[in-house]
Amino acid sequence: MAKQNIKPRVRVGKNLKKGDIFEVKTLVSHPMESGQRKDKDTGKMIPRLILNRLHVTYNGERVLxxxxxxxxxxxxYTSFFVRADKSGPMTLIWTDDKGEKFEKTVQIEVSG
Structure with a gap:
C-alpha cells in the first residue's frame, strides 16, 4: 500500500516569554478506522487503521x-499546554497501527 497522505497541522503560542504557559493545538486528517465497520460496496470489514500514539518533545525532552x-x-484534534523554557524545536510524531510515522516540527521562539 502506498504511503498515506497525512499532513498534521500544529499551532503554538506566539510572543512567548520565558515561563509562559502556552497552548499547542494539533489536527490530523486521518480516517481512524476502528476495524468494526463494513465496506458499503463489498460488505467486508474495513481493517483497523488508527493513529495509536502521539509523542511530543520540546528541545529534546518529552512533554507528552x-x-x-x-x-x-x-x-x-489534540490540545495541551507547555511551559515556555527556551527557544527550540517542538517535534510531534504520530504513529499508526502499521508503524508508519507522521512527523511535524515547529520552532518555539521564547524571549527574555
Whole structure:
C-alpha cells in the first residue's frame, strides 16, 4: 500500500516569554478506522487503521506521550499546554497501527 497522505497541522503560542504557559493545538486528517465497520460496496470489514500514539518533545525532552484506542474519532484534534523554557524545536510524531510515522516540527521562539 502506498504511503498515506497525512499532513498534521500544529499551532503554538506566539510572543512567548520565558515561563509562559502556552497552548499547542494539533489536527490530523486521518480516517481512524476502528476495524468494526463494513465496506458499503463489498460488505467486508474495513481493517483497523488508527493513529495509536502521539509523542511530543520540546528541545529534546518529552512533554507528552499519548496512547489512543479505536474510540477516537476521525481527524483527531489534540490540545495541551507547555511551559515556555527556551527557544527550540517542538517535534510531534504520530504513529499508526502499521508503524508508519507522521512527523511535524515547529520552532518555539521564547524571549527574555
Amino acid at each position: 506521550n499519548v496512547k489512543w484506542d479505536p474510540g477516537v474519532s476521525a481527524n483527531p
